[in-house]
Amino acid sequence: MKRGSHTVSLQKEKHTSFYGNMADVGKTPVARNEKTNSEFGYVGIDAILEQMRRKAMKQGFEFNIMVVGQSGLGKSTLMNTLFKSKVSRRSLMTSEEERIPKTIEIKSISHDIEEKGVRMKLTVIDTPGFGDQINNENCWQPIMKFINVQYEQYLQEEINIERKKRIPDSRVHCCIYFIPPTGHCLRPIDIEFMRHLSKVVNIVPVIAKADTLTLEERDFFKQKIREDLRANEIDIYPQKEFDEDAEDRIINEKIREMIPFAVVGSDQEYQVNGKRLLGRKTRWGTVEVENTAHCEFAYLRDLLIRTHMQNIKDITSSIHYEMYRVRRLNENNTQPNGQQAIHANGVPEHEVLSHEM
Amino acid sequence: MGLVQYVLVTEQPGEGARGVPLSGHVGFDSMPDQLVNKSVNHGFCFNILCVGETGLGKSTLMDTLFNTKFEGEPTQHNQPGVQLKSNTYELQESNVRLKLTVVNTVGFGDQINKEDSYKSIVEFIDTQFEAYLQEELKIKRTLHSYHDTRIHACLYFIAPTGHSLKSLDLVTMKKLDSKVNIIPIIAKSDAISKSELTKFKIKITSELVSNGVQIYQFPTDDETVAEINSTMNGHLPFAVVGSTEEVKIGNKMVRARQYPWGTVQVENENHCDFVKLREMLIRVNMEDLREQTHTRHYELYRRCKLEEMGFKDTDPDSKPFSLQETYEAKRNEFMGELQKKEEEMRQMFVQRVKEKEAELKEAEKELHEKFDRLKKLHQDEKKKLEDKKKSLDDELNGFKQKKTAAELLQAQTQQAGSSATLKKDKERKK
Numbered sequence: 070m071k072r073g074s075h076t077v078s079l080q081k082e083k084h085t086s087f088y089g090n091m092a093d094v095g096k097t098p099v100a101r102n103e104k105t106n107s108e109f110g111y112v113g114i115d116a117i118l119e120q121m122r123r124k125a126m127k128q129g130f131e132f133n134i135m136v137v138g139q140s141g142l143g144k145s146t147l148m149n150t151l152f153k154s155k156v157s158r159r160s161l162m163t164s165e166e167e168r169i170p171k172t173i174e175i176k177s178i179s180h181d182i183e184e185k186g187v188r189m190k191l192t193v194i195d196t197p198g199f200g201d202q203i204n205n206e207n208c209w210q211p212i213m214k215f216i217n218v219q220y221e222q223y224l225q226e227e228i229n230i231e232r233k234k235r236i237p238d239s240r241v242h243c244c245i246y247f248i249p250p251t252g253h254c255l256r257p258i259d260i261e262f263m264r265h266l267s268k269v270v271n272i273v274p275v276i277a278k279a280d281t282l283t284l285e286e287r288d289f290f291k292q293k294i295r296e297d298l299r300a301n302e303i304d305i306y307p308q309k310e311f312d313e314d315a316e317d318r319i320i321n322e323k324i325r326e327m328i329p330f331a332v333v334g335s336d337q338e339y340q341v342n343g344k345r346l347l348g349r350k351t352r353w354g355t356v357e358v359e360n361t362a363h364c365e366f367a368y369l370r371d372l373l374i375r376t377h378m379q380n381i382k383d384i385t386s387s388i389h390y391e392m393y394r395v396r397r398l399n400e401n402n403t404q405p406n407g408q409q410a411i412h413a414n415g416v417p418e419h420e421v422l423s424h425e426m
Numbered sequence: 427m428g429l430v431q432y433v434l435v436t437e438q439p440g441e442g443a444r445g446v447p448l449s450g451h452v453g454f455d456s457m458p459d460q461l462v463n464k465s466v467n468h469g470f471c472f473n474i475l476c477v478g479e480t481g482l483g484k485s486t487l488m489d490t491l492f493n494t495k496f497e498g499e500p501t502q503h504n505q506p507g508v509q510l511k512s513n514t515y516e517l518q519e520s521n522v523r524l525k526l527t528v529v530n531t532v533g534f535g536d537q538i539n540k541e542d543s544y545k546s547i548v549e550f551i552d553t554q555f556e557a558y559l560q561e562e563l564k565i566k567r568t569l570h571s572y573h574d575t576r577i578h579a580c581l582y583f584i585a586p587t588g589h590s591l592k593s594l595d596l597v598t599m600k601k602l603d604s605k606v607n608i609i610p611i612i613a614k615s616d617a618i619s620k621s622e623l624t625k626f627k628i629k630i631t632s633e634l635v636s637n638g639v640q641i642y643q644f645p646t647d648d649e650t651v652a653e654i655n656s657t658m659n660g661h662l663p664f665a666v667v668g669s670t671e672e673v674k675i676g677n678k679m680v681r682a683r684q685y686p687w688g689t690v691q692v693e694n695e696n697h698c699d700f701v702k703l704r705e706m707l708i709r710v711n712m713e714d715l716r717e718q719t720h721t722r723h724y725e726l727y728r729r730c731k732l733e734e735m736g737f738k739d740t741d742p743d744s745k746p747f748s749l750q751e752t753y754e755a756k757r758n759e760f761m762g763e764l765q766k767k768e769e770e771m772r773q774m775f776v777q778r779v780k781e782k783e784a785e786l787k788e789a790e791k792e793l794h795e796k797f798d799r800l801k802k803l804h805q806d807e808k809k810k811l812e813d814k815k816k817s818l819d820d821e822l823n824g825f826k827q828k829k830t831a832a833e834l835l836q837a838q839t840q841q842a843g844s845s846a847t848l849k850k851d852k853e854r855k856k
Contacts, residue, residue, distance in 0.1 A: 114712075115519045122459075123651075132454075156446060184455040186455070232725070374454050387569070394565075398565050
């Protein structure tokens with residue numbers, strides 16, 4: 070019996086539009102609720118958007134965010150402010166634990182939160198002890214290891230023969246790095262950390278406790294930081310090379326011009342001009358957290374949650390995770406030989422035909 | 427500082443505190459929108475396989491469903507085997523771009539011996555799974571931009587006999603039910619009367635159940651669509667009529683089939699189940715069909731394939747290694763093939779060069795010969811001409827000599843004559 074030949078003809082970009090068939094060319098598209106003479110112009114393909122939305126609402130979302138910075142920079146408060154609830158570890162801590170640990174610890178706390186029917190499993194990963202020791206050499210290592218362990222877990226599940234319908238995603242989607250508001254420039258520990266970690270995770274640097282800087286000091290500081298980042302070739306989120314199209318680039322350029330965001334966190338509400346607002350009350354005035362004239366918290370929140378959350382997750386899964394996977398699957402290749410130069414960013418030296426199978 | 431210890435502490439909130447209340451608007455309720463926007467930018471793809479005998483109106487139904495004229499002419503009935511022809515189209519409605527692939531079985535049911543008819547269909551479906559699996563197993567892969575060719579829905583066209591399923595239908599559907607979402611439909615159902623249709627549907631459903639054929643059930647777990655889906659599940663198989671011709675009914679133009687005894691309107695739910703099919707297939711469950719294909723049928727294929735290749739899940743540490751071995755083996759195989767091809771090409775190249783060289787040498791030799799010949803010819807000519815010249819010169823000299831001799835003689839005779847006359851005169855005078 071002759072085996073079928075599949076003639077897969079990609080019809081030269083045949084844009085057969087549905088706005089009517091042969092007789093109706095030129096008519097405007099018929100929306101679902103309108104009834105006109107030729108109601109059959111509408112097929113219903115765009116209903117798939119609604120179907121996708123339904124599926125997403127049912128499944129819920131996951132988001133894993135890591136906070137890194139020295140003790141006392143307001144990391145936990147910022148998390149609580151971002152997610153408007155007690156999601157950080159401080160909320161769960163007992164008083165005995167309120168000490169600076171002798172080594173770097175990695176604590177991960179998950180919460181299920183829900184808003185307007187959308188459910189999210191939020192995991193906040195805290196790193197107490199980072200940068201707090203006298204000798205902070207290689208402080209980035211345990212964090213890097215943690216991130217890689219999450220990638221490894223995902224990879225193991227993915228290459229299982231019997232695998233789960235939805236692989237639980239514990240990969241770190243975003244790492245917020247807290248820069249102390251010195252006003253001068255980045256410190257060596259900041260550069261070291263960001264240089265290493267920007268290769269495996271999306272880093273969003275923020276200037277912590279920005280209410281100690283005046284606006285001029287803030288602008289100067291930001292400029293210096295951006296220069297330092299450029300000089301050290303540190304690629305922070307949103308990375309230039311992952312801009313998808315011109316539209317994206319315009320939006321992301323605006324963001325890149327503002328980074329790092331100067332933030333102030335608070336979970337206390339105060340009365341300001343008749344309204345109850347989140348803020349920090351001082352003798353000389355109240356810093357309103359969500360007022361963009363005071364600090365850039367709102368921009369950070371919009372970026373992380375309201376506009377780019379999906380994009381952050383996509384970059385993690387299709388770029389950082391894939392890079393890890395390539396490295397992992399290639400490195401077993403050289404075990405019998407012994408050494409193989411693998412760069413710190415995880416990309417092996419030779420990638421000969423690794424894309425061919 | 428020695429080796430930095432890190433302590434991993436994962437704390438989950440206690441049993442009772444599953445969720446934390448939010449004290450204000452955070453904004454992640456925009457996530458479904460973000461997700462949908464991303465998909466819109468990316469585009470969607472949907473692949474339908476139409477299985478059924480030739481002449482059951484598969485192409486017409488596709489045209490009617492998607493409201494467009496897909497290419498192709500009706501196939502002949504004399505195909506030697508079952509072939510699968512697939513065509514991909516880019517469709518757009520409002521801001522949604524869909525890459526639709528329609529695969530048709532050509533020649534299904536036309537052979538005298540139909541034992542192997544289902545095989546090429548199964549093979550085709552498996553090939554698409556295999557392509558996806560290969561992409562997924564690649565080291566450097568681009569899953570997000572991969573054009574998914576796996577079949578999401580299989581419309582099985584049942585001939586409107588009115589009695590029961592043919593054994594070919596049962597066998598084929600049984601072979602396909604674990605590989606693809608099957609939606610059985612009764613084709614050309616305007617050939618059956620309403621009462622016969624009800625009996626036919628009941629018979630078909632009971633035959634499917636008694637033979638253990640798993641057809642696709644519209645999902646009833648989501649409350650928004652549970653009701654409509656479960657109602658529709660009861661109407662399977664859908665009795666459809668397809669038509670791209672328009673007929674004027676009242677003051678509207680509708681798609682219909684016109685007979686002397688009446689007009690069958692495609693979109694009239696009293697006449698046929700076309701609207702139900704379109705509703706279920708496209709407007710309500712397209713996404714679910716895609717998901718089932720990926721999470722159930724593809725996973726099953728993948729599991730079987732990997733187990734076949736000898737992998738097991740029991741040894742978690744060795745998994746990347748054993749998969750790595752396959753990569754190794756495949757890579758070596760590929761390198762070997764590459765080298766072989768290179769060798770072949772090199773040989774061919776050397777061969778060609780030799781041939782060309784020989785050709786050129788031949789040409790050179792010929793040219794030399796030609797040159798020699800011409801040269802000789804030239805010399806002969808030259809000699810001939812010289813000889814001729816010489817003989818002409820001789821002639822000329824000879825002629826000149828004769829001429830001077832003749833002139834001299836003439837002069838002499840004249841002189842002699844004149845002296846003779848002078849002498850004669852002198853004598854007379856004496």
